[in-house]
Amino acid sequence: MTTSRRDLLTTALSAAAGVAVTSNHPRAHGTDHDHAHDHGHQDVPSDPALRVKALESLLVAKGLVDRAAVDALIDTYEHKVGPRNGARVVARAWTDRAYKQRLLSDADAAIAELGYGGLQGEHMVVVENTANVHNLVVCTLCSCYPWPVLGLPPVWYKSAPYRSRAVIDPRGVLGEFGLEIDENVEVRVWDSTAELRYLVLPERPGGGDGWSEEKLAAMVTRNAMIGVAKIATPVHGDRA
Amino acid sequence: MNGVHDMGGMHGMGAIKEEKDEPVFHATWEGRAYGVTRAMGGWRLWNLDATRFQRELIAPVDYFRMSYYERWIAGLVELMLKNNLVTRAEIESGKSDSGAPVRTPTFTADKVAAFVSKGMPARRDVTVAASFRANQRVRARNMNPMGHTRLPRYVRGKVGTVDRDHGIFVFPDTNAHFNGEKPQHVYSVRFVARDVWGAEASPRDSIYVDMWDDYLEPA
Numbered sequence: 001m002t003t004s005r006r007d008l009l010t011t012a013l014s015a016a017a018g019v020a021v022t023s024n025h026p027r028a029h030g031t032d033h034d035h036a037h038d039h040g041h042q043d044v045p046s047d048p049a050l051r052v053k054a055l056e057s058l059l060v061a062k063g064l065v066d067r068a069a070v071d072a073l074i075d076t077y078e079h080k081v082g083p084r085n086g087a088r089v090v091a092r093a094w095t096d097r098a099y100k101q102r103l104l105s106d107a108d109a110a111i112a113e114l115g116y117g118g119l120q121g122e123h124m125v126v127v128e129n130t131a132n133v134h135n136l137v138v139c140t141l142c143s144c145y146p147w148p149v150l151g152l153p154p155v156w157y158k159s160a161p162y163r164s165r166a167v168i169d170p171r172g173v174l175g176e177f178g179l180e181i182d183e184n185v186e187v188r189v190w191d192s193t194a195e196l197r198y199l200v201l202p203e204r205p206g207g208g209d210g211w212s213e214e215k216l217a218a219m220v221t222r223n224a225m226i227g228v229a230k231i232a233t234p235v236h237g238d239r240a
Numbered sequence: 241m242n243g244v245h246d247m248g249g250m251h252g253m254g255a256i257k258e259e260k261d262e263p264v265f266h267a268t269w270e271g272r273a274y275g276v277t278r279a280m281g282g283w284r285l286w287n288l289d290a291t292r293f294q295r296e297l298i299a300p301v302d303y304f305r306m307s308y309y310e311r312w313i314a315g316l317v318e319l320m321l322k323n324n325l326v327t328r329a330e331i332e333s334g335k336s337d338s339g340a341p342v343r344t345p346t347f348t349a350d351k352v353a354a355f356v357s358k359g360m361p362a363r364r365d366v367t368v369a370a371s372f373r374a375n376q377r378v379r380a381r382n383m384n385p386m387g388h389t390r391l392p393r394y395v396r397g398k399v400g401t402v403d404r405d406h407g408i409f410v411f412p413d414t415n416a417h418f419n420g421e422k423p424q425h426v427y428s429v430r431f432v433a434r435d436v437w438g439a440e441a442s443p444r445d446s447i448y449v450d451m452w453d454d455y456l457e458p459a
Contacts, residue, residue: 070275
């Protein structure tokens, strides 16, 4: 399931032939038409790196964009907001029963207790995985995702294969992520069609009794909070 | 609109490709595309729903060929052209037209932290009657608007059960076209997987779809 960077890069270089390349990865991942890359033909009209650079320069020159605001936005999602936030929410819910109840009944307020909230997470819903229920989050129409707690979504979440299949074949999708769900377990798929944003509260694995909230948070993965993974029982001494 | 963006239930899209240790942005230009799009939103000349609709208008062949942030840029350029913020000549040349006004950006770096932490809430504190209640059986309307809608094709005409009422939200079908916010209740509606996909679906599984009042009728 790992995208071959070499294939993409090779195609990128041929597609951008004759054009100055300003980035190490001029052709972004995430096109929904990856098979085109196997053909080796030029399917990119012009290098997006150059087009975006020219566009930004134009907008700055016209006084429409403050370059420092763009820098600050990028810095926010590269360095400040990401899945570590969600992991802290999960770890708190695992260790504090009252917090968990607040999280499940009023997610916005409970998440705000830890200092998170805002853009693309203004209206949060937390759904709990149990021995009997497994939750999976998708946005079939675009790429809706709870930014304040998970950061910006990975390419696969925004891609056609995931968006098309999560609702019709959730168990097949989970199998592709290496997760087999027992037929007696109910799978609930949450399609983020409105402005509600969903966070999965994964099951707390066995082991790790007496672990600190911080240590537990370090075990929580982004994929588990989307619902495409479970959290493994910690190996003794792991992540000490 | 019945566009290719409405992908739920489609076949043939291939395997899911997970990238290990994926960076937030794969190249400098992706981050710039993200930031510029957000910054231009600061002019408040369009809204989130209009932005989504603009991307839905990308022709199917281009939609699939483009990467995610290429779609963002394509949509942004169209919105800027429609709002006379830039001209086609400027986009093509990368240079300001002679005599074009120079503005002063309003969305400046000092506003970013507050913007990110506050967001753009879509819930509205107004009184609107709810047409449906929890546990009620409802049918998703069979409707095929050419404009923007957040009612996916795969549930149209299907019967489900209201799981909960999320409260009152801006209605994208009007807001995307600047025809007012038309605030109304949004419900999480639970559809039994077999009612949507037939006997091949697992009997235990279900899909929860968030739906505005106007998308539903009693069943």
